[in-house]
Amino acid sequence: MFFRVMDKSRLDDLVRGLAKQFEVVGPVAKGDAFVFGKIEDPSLLRLDYDTTILPPKKYFVPQSEEILNFRTADGSVTADSAEVASRVLLGVHPCDLNALMLMDNIFLGEFEDPYYKSRRENTLLIGVSCEPRQECFCNAWNTDEVHWGFDIFLTDLGDRFFVSVRSVKGAELLDRYVTTREIEPGDTADFQRKTREFKDSFSADLDTAQIPLLLDAKFDDPVWDELGQRCLSCGACSMVCPTCYCFDIKDRLTPDGTHGARVRVWDSCQFSEFAEVAHGHNFRESRASRVKYRYYHKQWGYLSKFERVLCVGCGRCQRACKADISPRVVIEALQGGASR
Amino acid sequence: MNGNAAEAYRQLKANPYRPWPARITSITELTETEKLFEFRLIDEDVREAFNFDSGQFVELSIFGVGEAPISISSAPSKQGFIELCVREAGDVTRALHAKQCGDIVGLRGPFGRGFPFEEMKGHDVLLVAGGLGIAPLKSLINHIHDERHDFGKVTILYGSKNPAEVLFRSQFDMWRHREDFDLVMTVDQPDPTWDGEIGLVTKLFDRIDVDPANTYGAICGPPVMYRFVIDEMRKKQMDVDRIYVSFERRMKCGIGKCGHCGVGHQYACVDGPVFNYWEAMNLQEAI
Numbered sequence A: 001m002f003f004r005v006m007d008k009s010r011l012d013d014l015v016r017g018l019a020k021q022f023e024v025v026g027p028v029a030k031g032d033a034f035v036f037g038k039i040e041d042p043s044l045l046r047l048d049y050d051t052t053i054l055p056p057k058k059y060f061v062p063q064s065e066e067i068l069n070f071r072t073a074d075g076s077v078t079a080d081s082a083e084v085a086s087r088v089l090l091g092v093h094p095c096d097l098n099a100l101m102l103m104d105n106i107f108l109g110e111f112e113d114p115y116y117k118s119r120r121e122n123t124l125l126i127g128v129s130c131e132p133r134q135e136c137f138c139n140a141w142n143t144d145e146v147h148w149g150f151d152i153f154l155t156d157l158g159d160r161f162f163v164s165v166r167s168v169k170g171a172e173l174l175d176r177y178v179t180t181r182e183i184e185p186g187d188t189a190d191f192q193r194k195t196r197e198f199k200d201s202f203s204a205d206l207d208t209a210q211i212p213l214l215l216d217a218k219f220d221d222p223v224w225d226e227l228g229q230r231c232l233s234c235g236a237c238s239m240v241c242p243t244c245y246c247f248d249i250k251d252r253l254t255p256d257g258t259h260g261a262r263v264r265v266w267d268s269c270q271f272s273e274f275a276e277v278a279h280g281h282n283f284r285e286s287r288a289s290r291v292k293y294r295y296y297h298k299q300w301g302y303l304s305k306f307e308r309v310l311c312v313g314c315g316r317c318q319r320a321c322k323a324d325i326s327p328r329v330v331i332e333a334l335q336g337g338a339s340r
Numbered sequence B: 001m002n003g004n005a006a007e008a009y010r011q012l013k014a015n016p017y018r019p020w021p022a023r024i025t026s027i028t029e030l031t032e033t034e035k036l037f038e039f040r041l042i043d044e045d046v047r048e049a050f051n052f053d054s055g056q057f058v059e060l061s062i063f064g065v066g067e068a069p070i071s072i073s074s075a076p077s078k079q080g081f082i083e084l085c086v087r088e089a090g091d092v093t094r095a096l097h098a099k100q101c102g103d104i105v106g107l108r109g110p111f112g113r114g115f116p117f118e119e120m121k122g123h124d125v126l127l128v129a130g131g132l133g134i135a136p137l138k139s140l141i142n143h144i145h146d147e148r149h150d151f152g153k154v155t156i157l158y159g160s161k162n163p164a165e166v167l168f169r170s171q172f173d174m175w176r177h178r179e180d181f182d183l184v185m186t187v188d189q190p191d192p193t194w195d196g197e198i199g200l201v202t203k204l205f206d207r208i209d210v211d212p213a214n215t216y217g218a219i220c221g222p223p224v225m226y227r228f229v230i231d232e233m234r235k236k237q238m239d240v241d242r243i244y245v246s247f248e249r250r251m252k253c254g255i256g257k258c259g260h261c262g263v264g265h266q267y268a269c270v271d272g273p274v275f276n277y278w279e280a281m282n283l284q285e286a287i
Helices: A008-021 A094-107 A114-121 A168-177 A185-200 A211-217 A223-230 A287-306 A316-320 A327-335 B003-014 B044-049 B091-097 B131-146 B169-175 B201-207 B225-235 B277-281
Strands: A002-007 A023-030 A033-038 A064-071 A087-092 A123-128 A152-156 A160-165 A247-253 A259-266 B020-029 B034-041 B057-062 B066-071 B082-087 B104-111 B124-130 B154-160 B182-187 B215-220 B243-246 B274-276
Touching: A002 A008, A002 A168, A002 A185, A008 A023, A008 A087, A008 A160, A008 A168, A094 A114, A094 A123, A094 A287, A114 A123, A123 A168, A152 A168, A152 A185, A160 A168, A160 A185, A211 A287, A211 A327, A223 A287, A223 A327, A247 B066, A287 A327, A316 A327, B034 B044, B034 B104, B057 B082, B057 B091, B066 B082, B066 B091, B066 B131, B082 B091, B082 B131, B124 B131, B124 B201, B124 B225, B131 B154, B131 B215, B131 B243, B154 B201, B169 B182, B182 B201, B201 B225, B215 B225, B225 B243, B243 B277, B274 B277
Parallel strands: A023 A087, A087 A123, A123 A152, B124 B154, B124 B215, B154 B182, B215 B243
Antiparallel strands: A002 A160, A023 A033, A064 A259, A152 A160, A247 A259, B020 B034, B020 B104, B034 B082, B057 B066, B057 B104, B243 B274
16 A cells, blocks of 8 residues: 545545546535535535444445336346446545445355446545544444555545555546645654544443354343343334345336336344245244344354454444444443453 | 356356246146246256256246245256245235246246255155145155165155145155155144044154164254254254254345345355254254
8 A cells, every 4th residue: 555645625626526527425414413425515525524324335235226127028127237326435434444345245245246346346435534433332343444445545634634545546536636745754653643542532442252152152141132122123223334234125016017126125134024934934023033133143143254243333323223222232231240 | 058058157147136037837736825836947048057956946036026935846857947836925926826827937046055965875865844845855855766876765754734735745645655765644634535644743753764874864844843853863863964954034135145034143045045953053043
């Protein structure tokens, strides 16, 4: 990787330059929160955002997406990948960049998903450093740092950005649209100081010791019933999660019934019918079993295949949950009973 | 594989969500709620590229209604046609039951991990089915039949609720009298015509001899059946990793992405639906 330094006043040049070639998406204010949205005016870009309501996954797996079109009579199918805009996601935090790499394991592994793939290939990622909020626990999973999976990463050093350049495309864009300079020893020193301050500013550590194993060892623990009684099965945790990828597939017909589309929509394992089979048997009828499954899958199921937990500690689910259920709450409950 | 088939295979893999048109070539009413459908993939190259193992499943599309995962009932050795034994249970299967011979549906697959046919060769096989669980096992039974000389003793225990719900009855009635298959059928609720056994399928274990060091087990049935059948196999000293079970779950995508078929830490659609019992024991809430 190589590095450059960009004066903060140059950010507008970068956004304007990118907009000539791409749809530029970044964090913008919405009420008292932030969302990823199209940047029409560079002054609306808010790289100082804390987090967004929804993660960037909506640009790779939209909430609702046609994956096939068909003619009902003879079953002839067109399954062309959607026309995908060339897009830049500007201002993505390390947690969300890491989350995309976890999604890649699912969508770009065995049985490559052509829709996800085309969006992934047509999207450039420009990361930005952040300040930990009270809910953040990315440091527990080592997802507070990101070393690849982006084109450019901007670390905020106050008056300037320490720019990490990962890809050829990223290097070209910097070259074309913005004035940068070479790094000097003082820049690297400031980068290190900034990193240290960042690492020191997280709230209390989360004790993740042996969590995958504890999920099995405490599978019948009463803690799950207690959490199940609180859970509203609203699925908000899944919707706001940057690593929740589950979906449903439905057919929609034109009014005359001659044509239709097969549509993929976001789904959640917290919904009551998620694990129901055709003749009505439901493998996870109780809320407790569904809450447990979500954590079991994220911190053991996925890990058993990919050696990473399916969580990046972004804290969105904690903010979204009306019943105060979050990874922190669940993990602390599982660790409960141990003398510390 | 010729050039066209290789291209068809590439296309099959290029978009795993894409169903391929298949014509219904035969429909046999088996019971009040189950029909046996035979399909032929219309594209010749796709047809040639479609190879499967017993225990694998396909996603059946009724365009405008949706998809349902159905295990394949025919043997891999039967070329060119795919048989699915389908119970009318949900929207998709109801719509399929309303179809006629010659109608076109969509199929994609095959998906999942089937029974370890090659590994089972040279051994005795004990197959236990309950109800519709006979559907995937029929594929395995027919495959064994086609390569019968590669197997030792083959025992089939098949339990149904009542005689009217016995599937593939004419075929099994014929097989009951064969020397090279030991087939025993039982029902919970007999009628005057029933000349088979009466009672739960687990009761049949009293009358069979099993050579535990040399026997593979294969079980498929309703969720409640597994524990009891496995107990019987364990009483016969069969090894946990030679007892195979096939799980029904809601495989919506079939390719390890949609999450609906999660069982314990795995997905039934890609890690299963066939697991050996040691694996299944390690899957929370599987049995």
